[in-house]
Amino acid sequence: MRSIEPIAKLDLAFSLFCLQHKFSYPLSRVSRAISHTGDGHLYAFFGLAASGFGGGNGQQFLLVGLMAFAIELPIYWGVKNLFKRRRPHDCSELVTSFITPSDRYSLPSGHTAAAFLMATLMSYWYVDLTIFAFAWASLIASARILLGVHFLTDVILGAALGVGCAKLAMLLAGGI
Template sequence: MRVMNPIARFDLAFSLFCLQHRFNHQVARMSRAVSHTGDGHLYAVIALVAYLLDDTLGKAFVLCGLLAFLIELPIYWTLKNSFKRRRPQEFSEQLVSFITPSDRYSLPSGHTAAGFLMATVISHYYPPLAPFAFVWAGLIGLSRILLGVHFVTDVVIGVLLGVGCAEIAINAVGV
């Protein structure tokens, strides 16, 4: 458990740095908008557009995305309910949360996992969009930290989960 102490201290220090400045309310306003793009609605729109407009790869893209989410969601819930890591505001009175999270625990970040899952699938089927997709996914992860609902390590594990599940689905679909 001593290995976790430096990580936990870093997480707490980084969250304090991100949340204790005079512009935190303005940053939270922008972060809320970015975070909202990772709620899932946009993923459905992207899949629908690909399906309707791309006769060549659209169906494979949708199938791959659905398979990736079918893999990711049970792993996400198992990890979240196994680690039961408290959210940042529960660790320190100095940390604020600018939104009410949809569940109790913080590890891993589901928004980040979903964002990087989509970015990985998008980059496989539509490589020219890869830079935009990964920047967008990175901003979703950062927004979760800036909103006070996740630590850095929650986001890092979310990245690994999302990319890993997407890669498994890409290899399974094979297109």
């Protein structure tokens, strides 16, 4: 574990930098709202709306999305429970957590994984929304750090997991 010690120190320093400034409390309110958009409700709404109003294209989007989440969720839980990385507020009394996370461990960020999974799918089926989708996913990832529940590497690996699972689902769905 010594080989990752410099990364862990950098992660903690970055979290402290993000959370120890005079704007952290007001910023936490905005971050909480942004993070909440990544709780899953919006994904379900968008998938069902696309399926209902987008014809065959929307139905394909929904089915590949369901497949991508079916791939992503077990990997997410497996990695999270394999590494059992403590959250930033559990690593230092100097780190403030502005929300109570839904589970105990931080690596990878599930909110970030889901947001980047959805952004990747949206960028394929709804090309005009690509910039918006990835900006939104990046805001969710940033919000998770600014809320004190994830480290920088948690969201980077979460983003990679989301993109990878979306691409795999698209490949499995017939080389889309």
